[in-house]
Amino acid sequence: MTHTPTLAPATPAFIDALRARLPAPVFREATPGYFEEPRGRWQGQGVVLAPGNTEDVAEIVRACAAARVPVVPYGGGTGLVGGQIAPGGPTPVILSLERMRAVRGIYPAENVIVVEAGAILQDIHTAAAEVDRLFPLSIAAKGSARIGGNLATNAGGVNVLRYGNARDLCLGLEAVMPDGRIWNGLKRLRKDNTGYDLRNLLIGSEGTLGVITAAALKLSPRPMGEGTALMVVEGPRAALDLLALARARIGEGVSAFEIMHRAGLEFLAETLPDIRQPFAKMPEWFVLIDVGLASGLDPAAVLEGLFAEAFEAGLVSDGMIAQSETQRHQFWEVREQIPEANRRIGSISSHDISLPMSLIPDFIVQANAVIAGIGAFRINCFGHLGDGNLHYNVFPMPGRGRADHVAERDEIKRAVHDLVHEMGGSVSAEHGIGRLKVEDLERYGDPVKLDAMRAIKTALDPLGIMNPGAVLRG
Amino acid sequence: MTHTPTLAPATPAFIDALRARLPAPVFREATPGYFEEPRGRWQGQGVVLAPGNTEDVAEIVRACAAARVPVVPYGGGTGLVGGQIAPGGPTPVILSLERMRAVRGIYPAENVIVVEAGAILQDIHTAAAEVDRLFPLSIAAKGSARIGGNLATNAGGVNVLRYGNARDLCLGLEAVMPDGRIWNGLKRLRKDNTGYDLRNLLIGSEGTLGVITAAALKLSPRPMGEGTALMVVEGPRAALDLLALARARIGEGVSAFEIMHRAGLEFLAETLPDIRQPFAKMPEWFVLIDVGLASGLDPAAVLEGLFAEAFEAGLVSDGMIAQSETQRHQFWEVREQIPEANRRIGSISSHDISLPMSLIPDFIVQANAVIAGIGAFRINCFGHLGDGNLHYNVFPMPGRGRADHVAERDEIKRAVHDLVHEMGGSVSAEHGIGRLKVEDLERYGDPVKLDAMRAIKTALDPLGIMNPGAVLRG
Structure with a gap:
């Protein structure tokens, strides 16, 4: 199990000490938006800091490490599994990348753009289009999602079939590690076999191993x-x-x-x-x-x-x-x-799942039968068939609401996830683990992989300050 | 620095104890081929074991962990940086995957093939062609290289521009971890965001974090x-x-x-x-x-x-x-x-480098000038321009041999690598670090990344048995 040192809250005294070292715009009003998430499942808390550059991110993380204050990296706030929300525990620093939106460079001849983590996905699309290139990552929340969060969660979307997931579109990263040191891995290289793949380790780690501050991304010809x-x-x-x-x-x-x-x-x-x-x-x-x-x-x-x-x-x-x-x-x-x-109908339980592609027809038949065995529901199953990724969502019959089915909710989820697991699928295809699926990961995850993850977490974040409670139990 | 526990040799008594637990074909004659590498730089040593299945790999690794015997995973022996050769230290087990060559499954409708790590690359091409599919990884050594080694070194080759490096072609892995436990990560999924990316961590780690035993690979339509x-x-x-x-x-x-x-x-x-x-x-x-x-x-x-x-x-x-x-x-x-x-001309120094693509023309001009400043040489610069990957190789003038230039060899290498590093490139684009480039990695690698690598190595292989001396100094 992960060793969990005692964490401390971001007290007024802690923040005041930071005020002496960081410019005023870093200190944001903690408006309610920072503590909400799209599905309304959790209410967060924390002190919001929005550094303007990588050095200031490092300064904040160093201070948090010294005081053992939790750090919750925050992008566009669009994540669907609660990775950006700290509902309990000692008051964390919500480290928002919103002020770090710069395009640091664009290289059409290389099909590369280098952006800061707070750049909004749609703004990257626009910057690419201005040089007649395509940045193909595209998700419903593209108007507010930030690339740092897209990378931290390895976002998917509608173009994965052709262009891959977020990790496949990233050539290099700059990140602040849990000890506050800056990793400069912002390479613009298509091939680089110099050591372990720290880039892919940070991508998809949902802010639990460090804070992504900038990325070199692949563009494509249009x-x-x-x-x-x-x-x-x-x-x-x-x-x-x-x-x-x-x-x-x-x-x-x-x-x-x-x-x-x-x-x-x-x-x-x-x-x-x-x-x-x-x-x-x-x-x-x-x-x-x-x-x-x-x-x-x-x-x-x-x-x-x-x-x-x-x-x-x-x-x-x-x-x-x-x-x-x-x-x-x-x-x-x-x-x-x-x-x-x-959203307007109101699902009882939504499932972001993937399966070996050839098993999808069987899965749908079997899952529908399992759900019918639980009760009378409407099922809307749709999604990225080309990636083997279905959104298999269960809704009340007309005239009923999700509140009528609270008792069946966990049973439905469990039945769908059990079937997915039996068929060699994934219970989180593109949304990640966050806080919503920590138990699912424990239940369905390979125990050897889970132990390796815990060992890596402890090795890179021995104090356990980075997004505690996300992905792995704190 | 990595903590290095004392390692012990694979003694006759150690091997005899294994004989009682493993079938006879595991125990191979240690023919000279196992201890040579293509460029003739090192002479290896060791006891050769060739398990026939994943359970036997695990048995061997568990025994090595218990006795602190080094394990050097061995594929086709075609690596160019000495990752498969143990020239010194306590006698290791050379763990050859040569008997694990099976195609475990092929799924044309999914564009997936599942193979054991000892499958020869060209045999995978053939298996894919038989179902009218393409496995696009292709390197000069495809007739003898094995896929486990290709993945452990994240092989590149001539089709990277279109299809990516080895890591981009892998959907899932089965591996034996340094404690001898089996990670079953053999997923056939295009999207799976359930936890840290252990797959990409093992890919490119050159056998220092575990032994890849099987892989699920992406095929493409022809x-x-x-x-x-x-x-x-x-x-x-x-x-x-x-x-x-x-x-x-x-x-x-x-x-x-x-x-x-x-x-x-x-x-x-x-x-x-x-x-x-x-x-x-x-x-x-x-x-x-x-x-x-x-x-x-x-x-x-x-x-x-x-x-x-x-x-x-x-x-x-x-x-x-x-x-x-x-x-x-x-x-x-x-x-x-x-x-x-x-090879027939005989290079003085060969460089497998990559650069931000738009800087390649400048690099070649500057590198040629630097080399001319050292002496009179012939330069053969060629390679995968579409990936920014050059093989920039320096040869003697006609009538002279590489033996005439021993004194200049390190100077040439250093000058080329210094220039690559200054221009944001990589001193190992596709061949890896192995034992040849450990010092280069220390010189040019980002120190924060190197520390993270050492922490990961210690976390996953606390005894330091896995391919000691490769990638990181033992």
Whole structure:
């Protein structure tokens, strides 16, 4: 087990001592936003500090280490598993990166951008577009999520199929380690085999091993032409066959492959009636395919060719190919607004899971049967099929609310996660562990890996000040 | 510094005790091949054990831990930095994975193959091709290198530009940790954010944190059409501009982009006269471009279109596009035989370096000037320009041998590495640290990262039995 030294609160005296060493803008008003999280599960606490540069981050962490004050790194506050919230324990420093937003350099010839950790994801998209490049990481919260948090949680999103997760888009990091020293690993190199992969260790460690302060990120050329289609499939197995066909014909040109169920369309109709419904008659299952192609290929023609071959093979029964950017946007809006529709319906239990791709059809059948055995529910299962990542979410029947199902909540979650685990899947595909899934990690995680994680945590953060209680039990 | 407990030799009594617990085939004759390495720099020693399954690997490591006997994991023996050789210290166990070659499973619908660590890289290529898939990791030693070693050293090769390094091709690992416990991390998942990234920590750790016993690897669809061109460029800057143009037009379809210098052609003419010289008049600089394209694109036409636009822009002055598979093979043979020609000439000092891509032209000019300041030498600079990875190798003038330059060897290496370091590059792009570059890592490595590495090493291998002296000083 992790050795847990006694932590101390960030007292007024502790903060006053910092005031003498740091400029005034570091000291922020602790407005309620810092202590809320998107799903409203926890209420946080803490003293908010927002350093303006890496040296000041280091100064704060050194002071916290000396006084054994907990440090909770804070990006855009959009995390869904409570990694950014300290609901109990000694008052921590909430270390917000919000003032460190600079683009330190952009290198179009290298396809590299170097940004500070507080840069908002969408601002990085804009900076890349200004030099005719793409930064492909894209998640629903891109307008407020900050890249430091995206990296700390190894964010996923809709373009993972083509471009990988956040870790795959990072070439180098600058970070403040738990002892307050600065690791300058901000390399702009595609190949660098000089020692252990500290970069990937920090990425996905959710602020428990250090504070990411800047990153060198990979950019990509922008595809020459883009296109989007919706295609109706009989079910998840046909969808997987369609994906294999698409990748055989189009290769890396398949940028996104998202599966959706009729429930998503029904939820949109129920809660967001202004969203344009794409189908005259709601299909049981359908996919959104997005392509970004090289010179010499017409996206609509490529999607038509795919549809024709898939129709011939009996994989698709209907479909539509966007004829304009407006229509592409409408197709994507269906996918992107489903989480908002879910929020308005109010899920009893949501599951961010991944599975070996070929087992997904079986999983859905079995999971639906398990849930039906617990009671009468609506299920909205959708997500990044191309990555084997489903959002398998369970909702009350019409006329009932989540408050009616408090008693079944844990049973549902446990049943879904047990099945995922049995099938070799992950109970946190892209959201991370945070505080929400610490018990799941203990239950389903490999014990040898867990022991290695605890040993690493103790080795790098012997005082246990970095985001205590996240990922590993404090 | 790393705490170094006293290690003990693998005595006859130690091995005899193992004989009682392990089947006879585990105990191998210690033929000289196990103690040689490709560059002939070291002579190794040890007792060779070749377990047939993961349980037996664990049994051996547990016994070594109990007796504090060093363990040197051994794959294909093709590493270029001595990571697989123990030239001194107490007699180690050479833990060869050669008997663990099984394909445990292949999942075309998932684009995944699960193999044991002793599988030879080329055999994995063959297994993938049999299900119409590609395993893209490819290095010169593919006929004898084993995937466990490829992963332990995070191998690179000619397809990194498109498909990434070895770590980018690995979804999951099974490994025996230094205490002899088995980590079952053999997930077939594209997204899995459940805790620290132990997979990437083991990948590239060169056997110092555990023994990789099996891996789940990513496969790719095979491109519908492939093509290769040689194009003459004025120099490295034009080559970089050509690469940017190629990627803008062709996207991920650019599979490889290799730069070569006239010296490479001269060395081939001198040492391997049977290799067909591609150019009537040897150019100063040229590139090999390989493309693998989606349905609907003709590789030759795509390369012609690229050449036409590049010629118009003044980036290329001459070129040829392979008109057959035979010609593709001939073009590639030029690139692939350059290391053999180098070996026959006999380098004074070889450098496997990477740089921020936009700095490569400046680096070559400055490095050539630095070398000229030391004396009269021939330089063969070539490599994976698309990855910013150069092999910058220094040779004697005609009529002289490497033995004539022993005195200058360290000066040359130091000068090249100092310049690489000043320019933000890496002194080991793809070969790793092994035993050859331990001092380089100490000199050029970030001290905060080095301390973190030492802390991790001590945390996971407190007895220091795993490949002592590799990567970190024992």
